Amino acid sequence: MLIFTLSNNTQSLMCNYSFVQGTIVEGTIQKLFEGHHMNYIECIGVDYKSTRKESFYDLALDVKGCSDVYASFDKYVAVEMLDGDNKYQSEKYGLQDAKKGMLFIDFPPVLQLQLKRFEYDHARDIMVKINDRYEFPLQLDLDRDDGKYLSPEADRSVRNLYTLHSVLVHSGGVSGGHYYAFIRPTLSNQWYKFDDERVTKEDLKRALEEQYGGEEELPHTNPGLNMNPLKFTKYSNAYMLVYIRESDKEKIVCDLEETDINEDLKV
Secondary structure, eight states: OOOOOOOSOHHHHHHHTGGGTTSTTTTHHHHHHOEEEEEEEEESSSSOEEEEEEEESSEEEEOTTOSBHHHHHHHHTOOEEEOGGGOEEETTTEEEOEEEEEEEEEOOSEEEEEEEOEEEETTTTEEEEOOOOOBOOSEEETTHHHHTTBOTTSOTTSOOEEEEEEEEEEEEETTEEEEEEEEOTTSSSOEEEEETTEEEEEOHHHHTGGGSOSEEEEOOSSTTTOOSOEEEEOOEEEEEEEEEEGGGHHHHSOOOOGGGSOGGGOO
16 A cells, blocks of 8 residues: 655655654655656757756646646646747857757656646736646556657656556635545555545546536426526546556555554554
8 A cells, every 4th residue: 555645845745754864764755756857948049058957746737728637748848939039148159049948857656746726816816726627547658749748868768657546636616625535545446535534435437537627517407498408617626646657556556564554553
């Protein structure tokens, strides 16, 4: 069974595990959750390129304007042109037309995707929740289209094929709501819903499709008056996804023995 803490705040996640320093599990968080990407600016007219490597423990993906996870990754690595009044000031050649972007050097064994369901509406000067329909697959292939998300220095021998482990859900609006999760602890076909102290068995459709968001159609109670279905916005939808790399799942998802449980936690 996989045991780890899910957090929207990478800093708090690291602090929560500060007690492992100096123990045999030191560095485990980095091994499980840390990936790296490369930010670059490449001049078009001259031979000059600036790069910067950064690490991440989770990725914040746009929901608004994106139909699914792949569309969000496409947007994540989209190239921005620096030209006109927005030329790039290079150290050696001065102002130059350039292209700016980001590519991934490597992905972690456990990939945490935070879906940007909440954002600031500048026109209304308020925070809003994005309830748009947003699909996510049971299997996520980040090597698709000849590895278009990968940087030139990425190790292409690593197969970045992931399987969905957890779906964290927010039900409600921007000012409040309820949180629960759908998890399949052993990556079997059986999903479980963890809702406070209540744990129930759920099927695949309930864990995936019903958490896409969007609108729901309901029939009229008196169809003779109006044949058009009633449409309602679904305010319960996924806001965080956890994927496990297929090639690493045997090391990550393992049986939990009684001796693994701290005595203070046993009933």
